[in-house]
Amino acid sequence: MAAAATMAAAARDLMLRAGASDMEEEEGPLGGGPGLQEPLQLGELDISSDEFILDEVDVHIQANLEDELVKEALKTGVDLRHYSKQVELELQQIEQKSIRDYIQESENIASLHNQITACDAVLERMEQMLGAFQSDLSSISSEIRTLQEQSGAMNIRLRNRQAVRGKLGELVDGLIVPSALITAILEAPVTEPRFLEQLQELDAKAAAVREQEARGTAACADVRGILDRLRVKAVTKIREFILQKIYSFRKPMTNYQIPQTALLKYRFFYQFLLGNERATAKEIRDEYVETLSKIYLSYYRSYLGRLMKVQYEEVAEKDDLMGVEDTAKKGFFSKPSLRSRNTIFTLGTRGSVISPTELEAPILVPHTAQRGEQRYPFEALFRSQHYALLDNSCREYLFICEFFVVSGSAAHELFNAVMGRTLSMTLKHLESYLTDCYDAIAVFLCIHIVLRFRNIAAKRDVPALDRSLSSGP
Numbered sequence: 001m002a003a004a005a006t007m008a009a010a011a012r013d014l015m016l017r018a019g020a021s022d023m024e025e026e027e028g029p030l031g032g033g034p035g036l037q038e039p040l041q042l043g044e045l046d047i048s049s050d051e052f053i054l055d056e057v058d059v060h061i062q063a064n065l066e067d068e069l070v071k072e073a074l075k076t077g078v079d080l081r082h083y084s085k086q087v088e089l090e091l092q093q094i095e096q097k098s099i100r101d102y103i104q105e106s107e108n109i110a111s112l113h114n115q116i117t118a119c120d121a122v123l124e125r126m127e128q129m130l131g132a133f134q135s136d137l138s139s140i141s142s143e144i145r146t147l148q149e150q151s152g153a154m155n156i157r158l159r160n161r162q163a164v165r166g167k168l169g170e171l172v173d174g175l176i177v178p179s180a181l182i183t184a185i186l187e188a189p190v191t192e193p194r195f196l197e198q199l200q201e202l203d204a205k206a207a208a209v210r211e212q213e214a215r216g217t218a219a220c221a222d223v224r225g226i227l228d229r230l231r232v233k234a235v236t237k238i239r240e241f242i243l244q245k246i247y248s249f250r251k252p253m254t255n256y257q258i259p260q261t262a263l264l265k266y267r268f269f270y271q272f273l274l275g276n277e278r279a280t281a282k283e284i285r286d287e288y289v290e291t292l293s294k295i296y297l298s299y300y301r302s303y304l305g306r307l308m309k310v311q312y313e314e315v316a317e318k319d320d321l322m323g324v325e326d327t328a329k330k331g332f333f334s335k336p337s338l339r340s341r342n343t344i345f346t347l348g349t350r351g352s353v354i355s356p357t358e359l360e361a362p363i364l365v366p367h368t369a370q371r372g373e374q375r376y377p378f379e380a381l382f383r384s385q386h387y388a389l390l391d392n393s394c395r396e397y398l399f400i401c402e403f404f405v406v407s408g409s410a411a412h413e414l415f416n417a418v419m420g421r422t423l424s425m426t427l428k429h430l431e432s433y434l435t436d437c438y439d440a441i442a443v444f445l446c447i448h449i450v451l452r453f454r455n456i457a458a459k460r461d462v463p464a465l466d467r468s469l470s471s472g473p
Contacts, residue, residue: 174208175223177230181205185230190241196268199238202230203272235277238269242284249291256295260399267403274405285404289417292396296422300389304429306366307385312375350441353379354448360456363388378437379445382430389426390453393419394462415464 064070073083102109184198206227213220245263249256273281352358364376364384396418401411437443457465 171212171217171219174205174212175219177205177223177226182226182230185234190237190266190269196266199234199272200268202227202234203275206231206276231276235273235280238273239280239284241266242269243287246284246288246291249295256292257395260395263403264399267405270403271405285414289414292418293421296392296396296419297425300385300422301425303366303388304385304426307364307381310364310366310369310374310376311381312377350377350379350445353377353383353445354452359383359449359452360387378433378439378442379449382442382446383449385426386449386453389422390457390465393423393465394457394460397462397464412464419464 065074073080181198181201184192184194185202188195188198190196205223209220209223209227213224242263245259248259270281270284273284364381369376393415397411397415400414400418401407404414406414434443454466457463
């Protein structure tokens with residue numbers, strides 16, 4: 001179709017040119033010839049004008065000549081006029097057919113037009129809605145940012161309030177005095193577990209109130225009176241209980257280790273006194289020192305006196321020698337100036353006293369030995385006496401450190417206050433005995449006993465005996 005249209009256009013150009021030449025030849029002077037005819041003003045359509053662009057015409061002609069149908073028509077010698085009319089007729093037929101098709105599809109085209117119009121309306125409404133949504137989203141975004149800022153501020157306030165609530169809760173818990181605490185302190189015996197439990201609670205609250213008072217907290221004044229009355233009541237009950245335990249040491253034939261063990265179960269009582277009533281704590285400590293120092297002194301003085309009664313009667317004296325000359329002269333009125341008792345200087349089984357089994361063997365019981373008429377050398381008595389002293393001193397030192405909450409030099413000082421008189425008495429007795437002692441074997445064995453007892457004290461972690469054991473024989 002495009003080629004036919006092109007050939008038709010070329011044919012019309014040729015026909016126009018041919019028709020123009022014929023008309024110029026046929027017109028005469030009366031028919032409006034060139035001499036009488038007015039020139040037509042064709043403007044850009046004037047092909048005879050000098051301004052006509054021949055180059056463009058040549059281009060169109062050349063393009064038409066290159067068309068296959070035109071080439072075929074020129075080769076076969078087809079009449080261009082006839083061919084042009086034929087093409088024009090075909091174009092008219094095609095145009096009419098197209099018009100009929102449009103008329104036939106007019107309803108569909110109208111429906112399509114209506115649908116397109118409706119779609120345009122829908123799209124317009126959607127555009128409006130999306131515009132509204134965009135506006136709403138912009139507003140929502142602004143609100144979200146505002147909410148985020150408010151949420152951040154609320155989170156900060158929440159954390160601050162939680163921190164304040166935690167500290168305030170601790171403060172309130174430390175200041176509130178529950179009824180269970182009051183009932184236990186006022187009514188419960190000191191030996192009941194709930195009294196000890198509530199006493200610890202009272203101690204914690206008293207410490208908390210003192211700390212808050214130092215910071216200037218006004219709320220402490222509301223509970224200070226209650227805590228003071230409870231503290232006085234607790235101190236009174238604890239003082240009576242501990243003093244009764246200390247007084248029980250004074251009963252005859254009492255094993256003082258039993259009340260000591262009982263006191264260790266309530267060592268927090270003394271800690272409470274130390275933190276809340278130092279005067280009462282000092283009174284209890286002084287009473288304990290006074291009581292135990294007398295008990296130890298009396299016990300060891302009695303034990304030492306009874307122990308020396310089971311010593312061998314035959315001991316080395318200053319006149320004894322390991323040997324004497326056989327040529328010593330004897331007269332009727334003379335007697336030897338020196339004596340020789342070889343058994344006195346014989347070691348025999350005496351060295352077993354420093355063996356591990358004998359060194360920590362149970363102490364000697366004097367009245368049992370007297371009933372059995374048993375006798376012992378001095379080193380055996382020395383071992384029994386000092387082992388009893390070592391054992392009780394170690395136990396006493398550990399009790400003092402644990403119950404009275406002392407260590408280092410303070411523990412040494414308190415230990416010396418309890419055991420000092422007993423240790424001094426033991427040392428004086430030893431010095432008195434060694435002044436008239438000529439038993440070199442006994443002295444030598446006693447030295448070894450002291451050295452071994454020092455090692456035992458070190459293993460038990462009791463340094464308080466180092467000085468007293470260093471002052472031995």
